[in-house]
Amino acid sequence: MKRPAMMAIITALVLMVAAAPVIGQHGSCRLQFTMLNSTRHVVGEVNTECSWPRIPFGNWGVESGLSGRTNTYQFAGWKWTDDLWQWNSCTSEYVREANCYDHYNHDHNGNGLCEDQGSNAEYGYAWFYVTRQVSCPYDWNGDHICDSGGCLDIAQYFSVGNQYLDLWEIDDFDFDDYIGRVTVHSGCCSVSFTCNAYGCSGGAYSPTYATVAYSPSSLNTTANVRMKFEGGSFIDGSGEEACAYWRRFNPHYICH
């Protein structure tokens, strides 16, 4: 190779290195997710709300690896009572009935008698975020569009595994009562999304997974579970590690 050509290549390499992002500056990309359940079904014996004046209905909360139980709509039932969607939580003392409203709302066996409960609408039971460290958004070719860094640094999909939902009958004035556990056997859940340097678009869903009843054996509770990606956002670092700091010295950090 002739000397001028060699010099040009070396100069170009030096310029590329000089223009490259500085190691040590960074921010993070925070991804937010909601776990949802729907098509809930309760067949079998529940024996937790049998001695209170307001028997037999109670609100069920979800304790899972990603959530603590709350007195909201985490595992919404079918009977609207006290501003909540509640379940018959004392099926052990209420026999099957012809009227699908008082204590049951579903005829599971199709024999003309109501003997189980179902509720379809989708509600969130867990809300979580994951923060990944990323490099600063960076414009390599000078067109003011970020080519790397920020949320572009992360994989544009995410998955969680081993989901279980422990169901509790919520008692604000006493301690909560354990109902039972459902699990997702097939592995759960993966969601894909798209990002630019400063954030990721929310609204994507994983496929829906069916849970199976795990315990107790006297109760067959099932539901469908899926994960929603709520969105992602770039969060700058601080001090000399902040991308804002480096923008003052290198215009390649100024991009959108």
Next chain:
Amino acid sequence: MSAFKRIFCVIGAIFCVEPMCRADTLRVQVVDAKTGAPLRATVNAIGKLPRLESALTNDQGVAVLDLPSLQHVFAIVKTSTHGDRCLGEEETKDANLVIRMEPSLRVFGVVRDPDGNPLAQATVKVIYREDPKCRIGFSRPEEVTGTGGEYVLRNVDVSRDFTIVIRHDQYREAELAKSQLLAASAGASPNTKELDITLEPRP
């Protein structure tokens, strides 16, 4: 990671089969700080892969997670009785961890107006100060007071810094510090606090 496992890992990556890449095990034992009793907990961990791995503790309070590597692993131990604990990447380099956790509080009380009338539909929320070690975090819906102004906050983690924020459409927002909660009178059961709150009218 051995050369054999590394080859397996590369094959797994090509065919998108993550388990082929699993090489290291993180073993976390979760116990009560005072009694040493094993705790029921979930350990969630994330390494370089975009995947949150979870494991439940067994009867000895031990959760075992299979991960591709113990480098750059962040984890959170989640309990329903002792709050949550974040583990940074320095801590998770140790494959055998024992985590001692303090019991959390169950806080209950009534939100009232200045005349002592209970306020329904007020929201009560615990807002924890962010810990930079926490790369995984959870949020929960605000508790809404019932017709008698009553509220309950479950699993309030006293090992972390927090404020309790109380809001109502017609009253001034109130904020209570952790120290105010700790000074409140104890409830009838262990690890409970009773805290009534009075909201002032908006100016």
